[in-house]
Amino acid sequence: MIKTFFFLIFSFSFLCTCTYSFLIRVTPEDALLLVDGNQFENAGKYSTKDKTIEVLAQKEGYLPVSGRFENKSIFAKKEIVIELEKKKYDVSIDATEDWIAYTIDGESSGVLPFNGFLTHGRHTLELTKEDGPVQSIGLDIKKEDRFLLRYQRQVPFVNQIGIFSCGGAPKQVTFSPDDRYLYITLLGGQGFQIFDMEKKAITCLVGPDQWARKLGFVEGIFIEKYHCYFVSQMGPAQIYEYDVKTDGTVAYKRTIKSGGSWSKVIAYSDRLDLLAVSNWCSNDVSIIEYETGKVIRKIDIPKAPRGLAFSLDARYLYIASFDGGFIFKYKTDDWSEDGRIYKRGAAMRHIVIAPDDRRIFVSNMYHCEVYEIDCESFEILHRYKVFHNPNTIDISGDARYLFVSCRGPNNEKRYTLRSPLDGKVMIFDTETKECVATIQGGNQPTGLDVSNNGKYCAFTNFQDANFELYDISALGQSRSDGNIVSDARAGK
Numbered sequence: 001m002i003k004t005f006f007f008l009i010f011s012f013s014f015l016c017t018c019t020y021s022f023l024i025r026v027t028p029e030d031a032l033l034l035v036d037g038n039q040f041e042n043a044g045k046y047s048t049k050d051k052t053i054e055v056l057a058q059k060e061g062y063l064p065v066s067g068r069f070e071n072k073s074i075f076a077k078k079e080i081v082i083e084l085e086k087k088k089y090d091v092s093i094d095a096t097e098d099w100i101a102y103t104i105d106g107e108s109s110g111v112l113p114f115n116g117f118l119t120h121g122r123h124t125l126e127l128t129k130e131d132g133p134v135q136s137i138g139l140d141i142k143k144e145d146r147f148l149l150r151y152q153r154q155v156p157f158v159n160q161i162g163i164f165s166c167g168g169a170p171k172q173v174t175f176s177p178d179d180r181y182l183y184i185t186l187l188g189g190q191g192f193q194i195f196d197m198e199k200k201a202i203t204c205l206v207g208p209d210q211w212a213r214k215l216g217f218v219e220g221i222f223i224e225k226y227h228c229y230f231v232s233q234m235g236p237a238q239i240y241e242y243d244v245k246t247d248g249t250v251a252y253k254r255t256i257k258s259g260g261s262w263s264k265v266i267a268y269s270d271r272l273d274l275l276a277v278s279n280w281c282s283n284d285v286s287i288i289e290y291e292t293g294k295v296i297r298k299i300d301i302p303k304a305p306r307g308l309a310f311s312l313d314a315r316y317l318y319i320a321s322f323d324g325g326f327i328f329k330y331k332t333d334d335w336s337e338d339g340r341i342y343k344r345g346a347a348m349r350h351i352v353i354a355p356d357d358r359r360i361f362v363s364n365m366y367h368c369e370v371y372e373i374d375c376e377s378f379e380i381l382h383r384y385k386v387f388h389n390p391n392t393i394d395i396s397g398d399a400r401y402l403f404v405s406c407r408g409p410n411n412e413k414r415y416t417l418r419s420p421l422d423g424k425v426m427i428f429d430t431e432t433k434e435c436v437a438t439i440q441g442g443n444q445p446t447g448l449d450v451s452n453n454g455k456y457c458a459f460t461n462f463q464d465a466n467f468e469l470y471d472i473s474a475l476g477q478s479r480s481d482g483n484i485v486s487d488a489r490a491g492k
Contacts, residue, residue, distance in 0.1 A: 019047040021077040022069065024055065031059040031084055045077070057082045061120030061142065086119040093125065093139075093147045096163070096442070100151050101128045104139075127151050135160075150440060150468065157427075157437045158457065159471035166193055166202060166467055170460035171217070172392070172447035173467055177224045179451045181248055182458055184467060185217045185231055192217055192231050195467075196248060197456075206250055208233075208240050221266045226290070228253065232277065234262045239277060256293040258286045265306055271314035272332060278305040278319070285319055287335070297335055301328065307351035309360060311375065318360055320348035327351075327362050327371075329378050339378035343367065350392050354399045361402060363390040370404055372430070382433055386426050388419075392448040392459075395430075401475060402428040405441070405448040405459050418443050418463045425459055427475070437475070442466065 025043050026033050033040050034056040040046060046053065051070050058064035062084035071078035093102070094113040103109045103126045104118070112127075118141045127135040132153040137160060139147065148163045168188030175182055182195040184202075191207020207217070216234040222244070223230070229250060232239045237258045242250040260279025267276040268290075275288040278301075285305050287297040299319070307320030316338065319328040325346035329339035347366040354360070359381070362371045370384040370393055387406035394403045408423035423445040427437040442461030450457050450472070460467040 018074045019049055020051055020071040020074055022046040022048075022053060022071060022080060023077050024080045025082070026057045027083045028059060028062075031057050031062070033057050055080065055082070057084060059084055061087055063087060086121065088117045088119050089141055090144045091116065091118045091139075091141060091147070092145075093149070095127065096148065096150045097129070099129070102126065129153075150442075152440055157475055158439065159474060161456075161469040161471055162200070163442070163466050163468050164195065164200070164202070166195075166460070166465060167205065168465050169462055170447060170465065170467055171462070172219050172449075173458045173460050174220050174222065174447075174449050175451040175456070175458070176244065177222055177452060179453050179456070182449075182467075182469075183220050183229060183231075184460065185220050185447070186215070187218060187462075188215060188465075189217065190215060192220060194248065194250070203248060206242065208252060208255065211236055211238070211240075211255075218264045219266055221268060223268055223290075225270065230266050230268075230275070232258075232263045232266055234264065234280070237261055237263045237279065237282075239263065239266060239275075254293060256288060257295075258288070259295040259298065260284050260286055265308045267308035267310050267317070269310035269314045269317075269332070272310070274310075274332075276308050276310065276317055278308050280304050280306065280322075285317075299330060299335060302326065306349055307362065309351040309353050312353060312355075312357040316375070318351050318353075318362075320351050320362055322347050322349060322365075324348075327373070329375075341371075341373065341378065341380065349390070352393055352395050354395055355397060356399060359399075361393055361395060363393050363404065365389045365391065365407075368406075370402065370428075372402075384428055384433070387424055388421075389423070391446045394448055394450045394457075396450060396475075397452075397454045400430055401436070402430050403448055403450055403457060404428070405445040407444045407446060407462070423461075425457070439468075439470065441468065 023045055029042055033042050035046050036054050052068055056066040065082050069080050092115045100112045102112055105123050123139045125137040125139050166184050167186040170184050171187040172185045173182055180197055184193045190212035193202050193205050195202050214235045218232045220231040227244050229242045229244050230239050237260055239256050241253040243253050244250050258277045261282035262280035263277050264280050265278045273290045277286045285299040286295045288295050301321055303324035304322040305319050306322045309318045317330045325343050327341040327348055331338045346364045349365050350363045352361050358375050360373050368386050371380050372382040374381050386404050388409040389407035391405045391407050404426045406423050408419035408421045411417035422443050423441045425439040426435050429436050443463035445459045446462040447460040455473045457470045457472045
């Protein structure tokens with residue numbers, strides 16, 4: 001009896017202390033694994049007093065797996081193997097040209113457009129045309145999507161992301177200070193649109209209620225210290241200020257009258273806390289206090305002032321005269337002229353300042369040139385010859401690369417109509433003075449901007465009502481294989 005009693009006690013104690021063991025393996029290895037509601041390490045041993053466990057394995061882009069698993073023996077380890085299956089999405093891919101051949105991951109092939117299912121993740125798309133090189137594009141598939149791509153015949157040393165539709169006559173495109181959004185001003189639309197870089201989609205159209213129907217929104221500028229965005233409208237000769245929220249939305253703040261006619265470009269000096277606005281038809285530039293919104297001075301400029309830029313040290317304001325052929329340098333202490341450059345018949349359009357504050361770059365549409373100018377001597381250091389009608393320009397953060405959007409030749413009937421040839425964006429090395437890449441654009445590439453982090457370049461196609469986005473983070477790296485390496489994601 002005593003032996004039986006102790007045996008029962010031992011058996012009871014053993015059963016109370018024993019555990020059931022499970023070995024759980026999930027593919028892919030970085031999937032999230034939950035066991036009995038708690039996160040657990042993949043390929044780890046799990047012990048419990050219960051015979052049955054609840055398992056959930058999941059990962060973005062994969063179909064989740066959940067279930068109850070039982071181990072009937074305390075002496076054997078129960079092995080559970082789970083392989084997650086990738087989600088499949090309905091995807092369409094098209095190009096701006098006909099008869100573009102393609103392969104996907106070296107297997108599926110045909111002539112665009114492609115319509116079918118692709119699994120979640122990265123796929124390699126190769127485009128070819130009889131008279132051009134292979135263009136290799138990395139497609140990141142995360143949902144049902146439509147891609148619109150432009151086949152590039154020249155290797156641009158940049159990665160294509162895609163082409164995106166927007167409102168009518170997109171005039172300018174500007175990255176937000178955090179590079180999370182693009183703002184597109186619409187000459188033929190009721191305000192400006194906001195494009196979410198993560199979602200790769202336009203999220204909203206913003207415009208001042210009583211003025212939006214008049215159209216004519218030209219240029220925009222961010223003032224980071226006030227977390228605001230200004231946009232100009234030509235007809236009413238006004239600029240509008242919007243508070244920029246961290247969630248990507250904006251809120252109207254105020255309207256400022258420029259005091260001129262057909263207001264276009266806006267510049268801002270942080271040190272002076274002043275805005276400058278060029279007035280195309282009244283031939284003057286308005287100097288406006290930010291705090292009060294009052295015009296404190298008007299600078300008379302011959303024939304259609306357009307491009308503006310304050311020097312970084314706030315000592316000077318540079319002004320481009322489109323119809324006059326002048327580039328002016330004005331002192332900001334007394335607003336007197338301190339220098340000028342003249343070229344007969346020129347159409348000076350846009351001005352950007354190098355980060356060292358020692359040079360400015362100015363586009364001349366008529367002579368198809370961009371000038372690199374020494375700020376101190378105010379003399380031209382170099383002339384970059386470009387394609388027809390250079391519009392907007394930008395400079396990389398290290399001043400190594402100059403970007404130029406070239407609209408293309410004018411239509412014989414009227415320059416406001418579609419160009420007979422599509423335009424392009426040219427990229428120059430400012431040290432060697434050579435063109436290192438040419439990106440084929442759509443009809444009349446106009447607005448252009450390089451992101452603040454130097455990773456992206458965007459430009460608008462005025463007549464096509466769309467804009468293009470490129471990854472330029474690899475710019476400057478050697479490419480010896482003759483292929484274009486690209487990322488793409490776009491919507492028609």
